[in-house]
Amino acid sequence: MRTTPSVTARPVAPPAPLEIAVDLTGADRIAGFEHLYRDLIRRQHRTIVWLTGALIFVAVLAQLATSWGEGGQRRPALLWTNLLDSLAGPLGAAITVLLLMGALSALSQPIARRRRWRRWLKSQGLDAPIACTYRFEADRLDTASEHVRTRFPAARLKQPVTTRSHVMIDIEGTEDTVPLPRAALTPEQIRAIEDWSAYWLATATEPEQTPPADALPQGPGDTVVLAYTLTPEDRIAQMREQQKVIWPAHLHWIGVGLRLLVALLVVPVTLLAVWSVDPYRVPIAYALPLLLEASFRTYWMITATLCAAVMLIALARPWFLRQQAKGLAAMADAKLPETRLAWSLTDEGLVSRQRGIVSRINWPLIARVERLPDQIALHLRVGQTFYLPLRALNSDQIAVFDRLVARHVAPPTTA
Numbered sequence: 338m339r340t341t342p343s344v345t346a347r348p349v350a351p352p353a354p355l356e357i358a359v360d361l362t363g364a365d366r367i368a369g370f371e372h373l374y375r376d377l378i379r380r381q382h383r384t385i386v387w388l389t390g391a392l393i394f395v396a397v398l399a400q401l402a403t404s405w406g407e408g409g410q411r412r413p414a415l416l417w418t419n420l421l422d423s424l425a426g427p428l429g430a431a432i433t434v435l436l437l438m439g440a441l442s443a444l445s446q447p448i449a450r451r452r453r454w455r456r457w458l459k460s461q462g463l464d465a466p467i468a469c470t471y472r473f474e475a476d477r478l479d480t481a482s483e484h485v486r487t488r489f490p491a492a493r494l495k496q497p498v499t500t501r502s503h504v505m506i507d508i509e510g511t512e513d514t515v516p517l518p519r520a521a522l523t524p525e526q527i528r529a530i531e532d533w534s535a536y537w538l539a540t541a542t543e544p545e546q547t548p549p550a551d552a553l554p555q556g557p558g559d560t561v562v563l564a565y566t567l568t569p570e571d572r573i574a575q576m577r578e579q580q581k582v583i584w585p586a587h588l589h590w591i592g593v594g595l596r597l598l599v600a601l602l603v604v605p606v607t608l609l610a611v612w613s614v615d616p617y618r619v620p621i622a623y624a625l626p627l628l629l630e631a632s633f634r635t636y637w638m639i640t641a642t643l644c645a646a647v648m649l650i651a652l653a654r655p656w657f658l659r660q661q662a663k664g665l666a667a668m669a670d671a672k673l674p675e676t677r678l679a680w681s682l683t684d685e686g687l688v689s690r691q692r693g694i695v696s697r698i699n700w701p702l703i704a705r706v707e708r709l710p711d712q713i714a715l716h717l718r719v720g721q722t723f724y725l726p727l728r729a730l731n732s733d734q735i736a737v738f739d740r741l742v743a744r745h746v747a748p749p750t751t752a
Contacts, residue, residue: 488693562681563679
């Protein structure tokens with residue numbers, strides 16, 4: 338059941354039709370990705386905070402266990418005395434370093450994420466501006482760019498979110514958003530978009546249900562027509578694929594290597610900094626061997642703890658990503674338990690239907706087709722990916738699908 342905010346007055350007539358033509362740049366797409374995947378990004382930041390706190394707790398617990406073995410079981414006050422003393426020594430240094438690493442990791446995430454988005458857009462040829470047209474009508478929003486046309490019914494459009502640089506229009510129940518750059522909009526157009534949003538929220542009715550497969554038109558020649566209901570497992574698989582786009586595995590391991598290097602250098606650099614501000618310091622020729630010996634013999638536990646923390650986070654990454662995907666899929670399933678989709682694939686292109694949303698995609702827009710273990714991924718040249726569960730196609734339909742892809746794109750690659 339659709340719920341909408343209360344309005345003071347029901348509009349008796351729609352505003353005047355509004356058509357906006359903008360050129361979406363790579364920066365606009367990155368802003369749309371950041372807005373679209375904001376839940377994933379927030380979860381990642383919470384994971385960093387949680388892991389930092391867990392590592393500090395383990396370090397404190399290890400110190401208490403050491404004090405317990407050194408007589409704390411007979412003198413409980415010794416536990417806290419040793420803990421306070423260690424806070425001024427290696428334990429305090431380790432906690433400080435862990436806090437700094439957590440803070441730097443959280444602060445560097447936006448920069449690294451946007452760099453990855455730019456690299457990915459450039460590799461896909463999506464960094465150049467793409468001309469797009471948006472038309473606001475009484476019952477829908479029509480979007481058009483080269484080789485693709487999409488109709489969004491008014492009931493699926495959420496209230497626009499205005500950021501410092503964009504007006505974001507989210508699509509209910511989909512992994513899609515419309516990023517309109519404010520620099521390309523006039524104040525009158527922004528007000529008109531808000532008027533349209535108010536009208537839709539007050540008047541929109543539930544869109545038409547997705548028709549069954551046998552109710553869809555059959556075209557001449559090779560045709561694949563199918564309809565299916567998106568399951569929680571389908572959503573989890575799609576979330577996992579989207580995670581691969583945001584956090585590529587090879588870049589992750591490059592980052593792990595850099596963090597290990599930093600962990601190995603933290604103690605030597607810290608000791609070198611302390612030596613440099615010591616007014617009674619000895620010459621570096623005498624101090625350097627002592628600094629190296631102190632780094633890897635006296636304070637080796639700090640370095641080992643930092644390296645272990647880096648590797649623990651790296652090895653736990655697949656588990657955290659799976660849990661993250663399950664959580665987001667559960668959230669999507671709770672918002673929209675029944676999601677039925679229908680597809681028509683012919684030599685003219687693809688037509689997808691989902692609760693009133695109709696997208697018409699020409700074959701030239703499809704960059705490549707990838708065969709995944711449980712689904713087929715259709716990667717578009719505009720940075721979007723459509724997923725078809727393999728369970729929704731029988732052997733005959735898969736054969737026809739492969740023929741269509743071979744004629745218009747390229748043979749499907751296998752992940």
